[in-house]
Amino acid sequence: MKQITATNDFVVxxxxxxxxxxxxxxxxxxxxxxxxGVPVSPRNIFPSNIQxxxxxxxxxxxxxxxxxxxxxxxxxVAMNPQTWDKDIxxxxxxxxxxxxxxxxxxxxxxRDDVNVIGIPLTEICNKTYSDPxxxxxxxxxxxxxxxxxxxDIDPAEIEKLFxxxxxxxxxxxxxxxxxxxxxxxxxxxxxSCPLGIRVKRANNVGDRIFIxxxxxxxxxxxxxxxxxxxxxxxxxxxxxxESFISYCQKLRKEPETGKARYxxxxxxxxxxxxxxxxxxxxxxxxxxxxxxxxxxxxxNEFIGLAYxxxxxVVLIDVQRGGPSTGMPTRTQQSDLLSCxxxxxxxxxxVLLFPEDPTECFEMSAQALDLAxxxxxxxxxxxxxxxxxxxxxxxxxxxxxxKAYDRGKxxxxxxxEAGADFGRYNDVxxxxxxxxxxxxxxxxxxxxxxxxxxxDKYARYSEAGPDYIENVTRLLRKFETAKKxxxxxxxxxxxxxxxxxxxxxxxxxxxxxxxxxxxxxQGIHVDAMRVRGFPFAAExxxxxxxxxxxxxxxxxxxxxxxxxxxxxxxINIDRLISVLHYDGTPITARFxxxxxxxxxxxxxxxxxxxAAS
Amino acid sequence: xTYIAKPKLHHPALTKNSVGYTRRDYEGKISTLCAGCxxxxxxxxxxxxxWELDIQPHRVAxxxxxxxxxxxxxxFLGNSHGFNSVHGRMPSVLTGANLANRExxxxxxxxxxDSASIGIGQFAHAMRRGINMVYIVENNGVYGLxxxxxxxxxxxxxxxxxxxxxxxxxxxxxGMALLLGATYVARSFSGDxxxxxxxxxxxxxxxxxxxxxxVSPCVAFNNHAGSxxxxxYVRQHNExxxxxxxxxxxxxxxxxYAPGEVxxxxxxxxSVMRLRKLSEDHDPxxxxxxxxxxxxxxxxxxxxxxxxxxxxxxxxxxxxxxxVATPLNQLTAKELCPGSKALDRINASLR
Numbered sequence: 001m002k003q004i005t006a007t008n009d010f011v012v013x014x015x016x017x018x019x020x021x022x023x024x025x026x027x028x029x030x031x032x033x034x035x036x037g038v039p040v041s042p043r044n045i046f047p048s049n050i051q052x053x054x055x056x057x058x059x060x061x062x063x064x065x066x067x068x069x070x071x072x073x074x075x076x077v078a079m080n081p082q083t084w085d086k087d088i089x090x091x092x093x094x095x096x097x098x099x100x101x102x103x104x105x106x107x108x109x110x111r112d113d114v115n116v117i118g119i120p121l122t123e124i125c126n127k128t129y130s131d132p133x134x135x136x137x138x139x140x141x142x143x144x145x146x147x148x149x150x151x152d153i154d155p156a157e158i159e160k161l162f163x164x165x166x167x168x169x170x171x172x173x174x175x176x177x178x179x180x181x182x183x184x185x186x187x188x189x190x191x192s193c194p195l196g197i198r199v200k201r202a203n204n205v206g207d208r209i210f211i212x213x214x215x216x217x218x219x220x221x222x223x224x225x226x227x228x229x230x231x232x233x234x235x236x237x238x239x240x241x242e243s244f245i246s247y248c249q250k251l252r253k254e255p256e257t258g259k260a261r262y263x264x265x266x267x268x269x270x271x272x273x274x275x276x277x278x279x280x281x282x283x284x285x286x287x288x289x290x291x292x293x294x295x296x297x298x299x300n301e302f303i304g305l306a307y308x309x310x311x312x313v314v315l316i317d318v319q320r321g322g323p324s325t326g327m328p329t330r331t332q333q334s335d336l337l338s339c340x341x342x343x344x345x346x347x348x349x350v351l352l353f354p355e356d357p358t359e360c361f362e363m364s365a366q367a368l369d370l371a372x373x374x375x376x377x378x379x380x381x382x383x384x385x386x387x388x389x390x391x392x393x394x395x396x397x398x399x400x401x402k403a404y405d406r407g408k409x410x411x412x413x414x415x416e417a418g419a420d421f422g423r424y425n426d427v428x429x430x431x432x433x434x435x436x437x438x439x440x441x442x443x444x445x446x447x448x449x450x451x452x453x454x455d456k457y458a459r460y461s462e463a464g465p466d467y468i469e470n471v472t473r474l475l476r477k478f479e480t481a482k483k484x485x486x487x488x489x490x491x492x493x494x495x496x497x498x499x500x501x502x503x504x505x506x507x508x509x510x511x512x513x514x515x516x517x518x519x520x521q522g523i524h525v526d527a528m529r530v531r532g533f534p535f536a537a538e539x540x541x542x543x544x545x546x547x548x549x550x551x552x553x554x555x556x557x558x559x560x561x562x563x564x565x566x567x568x569x570i571n572i573d574r575l576i577s578v579l580h581y582d583g584t585p586i587t588a589r590f591x592x593x594x595x596x597x598x599x600x601x602x603x604x605x606x607x608x609x610a611a612s
Numbered sequence: 613x614t615y616i617a618k619p620k621l622h623h624p625a626l627t628k629n630s631v632g633y634t635r636r637d638y639e640g641k642i643s644t645l646c647a648g649c650x651x652x653x654x655x656x657x658x659x660x661x662x663w664e665l666d667i668q669p670h671r672v673a674x675x676x677x678x679x680x681x682x683x684x685x686x687x688f689l690g691n692s693h694g695f696n697s698v699h700g701r702m703p704s705v706l707t708g709a710n711l712a713n714r715e716x717x718x719x720x721x722x723x724x725x726d727s728a729s730i731g732i733g734q735f736a737h738a739m740r741r742g743i744n745m746v747y748i749v750e751n752n753g754v755y756g757l758x759x760x761x762x763x764x765x766x767x768x769x770x771x772x773x774x775x776x777x778x779x780x781x782x783x784x785x786x787g788m789a790l791l792l793g794a795t796y797v798a799r800s801f802s803g804d805x806x807x808x809x810x811x812x813x814x815x816x817x818x819x820x821x822x823x824x825x826x827v828s829p830c831v832a833f834n835n836h837a838g839s840x841x842x843x844x845y846v847r848q849h850n851e852x853x854x855x856x857x858x859x860x861x862x863x864x865x866x867x868x869y870a871p872g873e874v875x876x877x878x879x880x881x882x883s884v885m886r887l888r889k890l891s892e893d894h895d896p897x898x899x900x901x902x903x904x905x906x907x908x909x910x911x912x913x914x915x916x917x918x919x920x921x922x923x924x925x926x927x928x929x930x931x932x933x934x935x936v937a938t939p940l941n942q943l944t945a946k947e948l949c950p951g952s953k954a955l956d957r958i959n960a961s962l963r
Contacts, residue, residue: 207963219958222949223949225945225948227940228711228940230708251954259935260933263711263940265711268737269733271734272703272737274704275698275704276705276707276708278708279706279710279712280940282708283713302698302701305697309695396958397955398955400952404945439713439715442668446692447693448686448693449695449697
């Protein structure tokens with residue numbers, strides 16, 4: 001039988017039951033490979049449920065460092081009888097099936113073209129442990145032990161990880177060592193190790209870190225100086241707020257008193273959460289809320305108020321599938337339009353698109369600066385794929401010399417000196433007015449904050465010309481934002497390219513790999529990663545410099561394309577959509593197949609060459 | 613209602629309070645509400661209370677939702693920051709503002725539609741959190757700005773101006789505030805300034821969630837026979853349980869009262885509130901009994917007014933959250949940013 005052979009380039013998928021404690025064992029497996037200097041990119045595929053439903057953990061091992069989902073499975077660790085048939089089908093021919101052989105299964109349950117590796121996990125567990133919970137938890141560690149032998153993972157690395165994790169908990173440490181050894185010894189004794197797919201020590205991890213986007217964004221908010229966070233639990237953004245809580249507890253206590261230099265409120269709903277963040281922003285605190293699509297829908301009225309009243313606030317949207325029970329544990333980039341034009345009236349908002357956890361860190365911090373500079377809501381558009389999966393990425397960096405940009409705030413001294421204060425008066429021509437914090441000065445600087453019925457001195461006015469002056473100024477401000485948002489990143493093809501490709505956010509790792517794959521086929525495509533909205537001038541220039549530009553998105557309706565056509569007046573015929581929206585992360589194969597097919601169909605091949 | 617601009621010049625002989633302001637310094641813009649509107653009397657009571665308390669106007673932040681009542685913050689304390697937010701959501705905005713700067717005084721002004729109908733959720737949760745604020749509901753049982761629809765506090769059986777009888781149970785905001793943990797709960801009547809001003813002062817000095825339900829008749833849409841929120845009806849059914857005399861800073865109590873008639877309530881800052889009891893069987897420091905008392909009298913058709921409940925030792929949201937004494941909006945990068953060295957350590961732990 002064919003056996004897939006591959007060193008440092010394969011996919012292992014774990015099929016588990018959720019609530020069984022498999023998540024930490026699987027992460028241990030992924031980390032041990034990282035410690036051997038080989039990049040991995042794991043992905044959780046999980047149900048909206050706490051216990052009993054199927055859950056998968058897909059680990060891509062790739063020495064080159066490609067971190068997008070590859071597609072295909074070289075080894076299935078089938079620990080869930082409920083999904084057995086489907087899981088078996090997924091294995092590539094010549095791949096490996098790792099399963100618990102304690103109970104005899106009929107031959108019909110297996111495939112002829114797959115290498116079967118049976119280990120009596122339950123039997124080993126039952127012999128060793130009497131406590132049912134221990135049997136369950138250590139079963140996971142035993143399979144990690146067996147896999148270490150089968151895939152040639154250095155057990156010393158796993159033991160080191162245990163030592164770090166269970167510092168000071170000697171009993172727990174020893175029992176984990178024991179379970180690991182049980183699995184490893186069984187495999188070494190009974191099976192031929194290692195398999196055709198294996199890990200070989202390399203040096204391709206470098207100083208990169210392994211972190212999920214939600215934790216990184218939370219840390220960005222800590223570093224960026226957010227003092228007020230209000231949130232409402234919603235998958236996949238809850239862990240962001242929870243990370244903010246735990247980072248604040250560690251990093252934001254007043255040393256002398258132990259008191260909190262932050263305030264976090266779990267709101268009664270998303271309306272209250274964004275309302276609290278807006279109240280805090282109005283009163284001069286850096287504030288944010290974190291949510292997902294359904295929360296954005298609920299926040300809509302408030303977002304409009306913050307836009308027109310010009311209140312700094314940051315919204316981190318960890319995007320997922322649709323409303324209600326709609327795919328809350330699946331990833332998408334489907335909130336672009338609902339965020340870019342959130343609320344009633346003529347509104348437009350600033351969006352930032354991080355590609356990975358490191359950019360989640362950077363952009364969350366930057367969003368707090370931008371919110372105060374532009375006095376408007378800023379959206380950080382991350383998604384489940386970045387937010388809830390641990391990813392290998394650049395270390396986070398902070399420049400200690402950089403001060404927070406608190407924007408245009410009129411001080412007591414300026415007011416005392418007699419400065420003319422018009423809350424909505426564009427004195428600098430950039431569309432951004434000055435604001436005052438409540439309580440600044442006894443006689444000057446107070447104003448009444450309201451929606452749109454006002455003149456530039458914040459006096460009540462329903463007059464048309466005042467309204468027009470105000471909303472036109474807001475457009476000037478949006479123009480200013482173009483230069484302040486993160487600028488696009490250009491990846492020029494090695495050879496002259498007829499086609500361009502625009503992409504953003506979590507599509508990034510798959511795109512990088514797709515570009516390499518296409519180049520290998522002789523298809524050269526210039527690529528630009530969009531990092532902010534409103535679009536920087538370069539985005540339109542890029543589109544206009546190619547006869548055709550692919551726009552790769554993870555939504556059904558080509559939302560970024562719609563924004564490009566609307567905002568930049570680009571002829572829609574120049575833009576070719578590549579859309580992936582089944583809830584799984586986009587793959588390099590999907591992108592390169594679509595681009596290659598399109599280009600082949602639209603390339604005129606000279607007769608002579610075609611004939612030869 | 614008037615279109616004449618208020619003269620900016622004040623009479624030089626106007627009395628100044630201890631921080632140097634005359635009563636007129638606490639006024640705002642000219643009201644655009646209907647002549648005789650109860651809400652204007654409440655605005656006047658707020659002006660009076662702030663002046664008497666020697667509060668600097670700019671140290672107050674006024675927040676409101678949407679509706680007639682929510683327009684009023686423009687008509688008092690013209691040197692305070694105001695925020696006319698969205699319908700029913702003032703409590704969350706006030707919560708955030710309070711988190712950002714614990715040193716200001718927060719006054720939330722709302723109506724029965726704004727708080728009891730669309731905003732009942734935020735009202736409830738703001739009370740639960742114990743936000744240090746004065747939350748005034750200007751309660752007229754009707755939507756004034758949209759011309760006369762019932763609100764959720766309209767009594768069952770009361771009649772609208774168009775003759776429709778309300779068949780829904782009224783929402784009892786006093787009962788809810790008591791249940792949800794407000795630590796200062798009062799009811800008053802816009803037509804009784806003598807009762808209202810001390811109640812507002814007491815609420816402003818109280819450290820915690822202070823709620824005042826002020827029955828405030830709508831002269832345009834809810835002041836007719838058959839209404840239970842009309843001037844006439846409220847005057848007839850008003851049952852005051854006590855009179856609050858607000859006393860500055862440990863001032864010696866000199867007046868003579870018969871024992872049992874007066875309760876002295878020492879506040880967290882040492883100030884004393886003196887409550888003259890008008891009803892023998894009401895104890896304003898007992899929450900459970902107060903709930904019963906209010907319900908029993910409501911069943912008799914009486915509108916119980918006065919300081920209904922107070923917990924003088926209340927603590928507020930900032931204490932629950934254990935936030936630093938410095939207002940959060942005054943913290944700088946020095947206090948907030950852990951710096952690159954700490955980040956290097958975090959990076960190292962993620963490898």
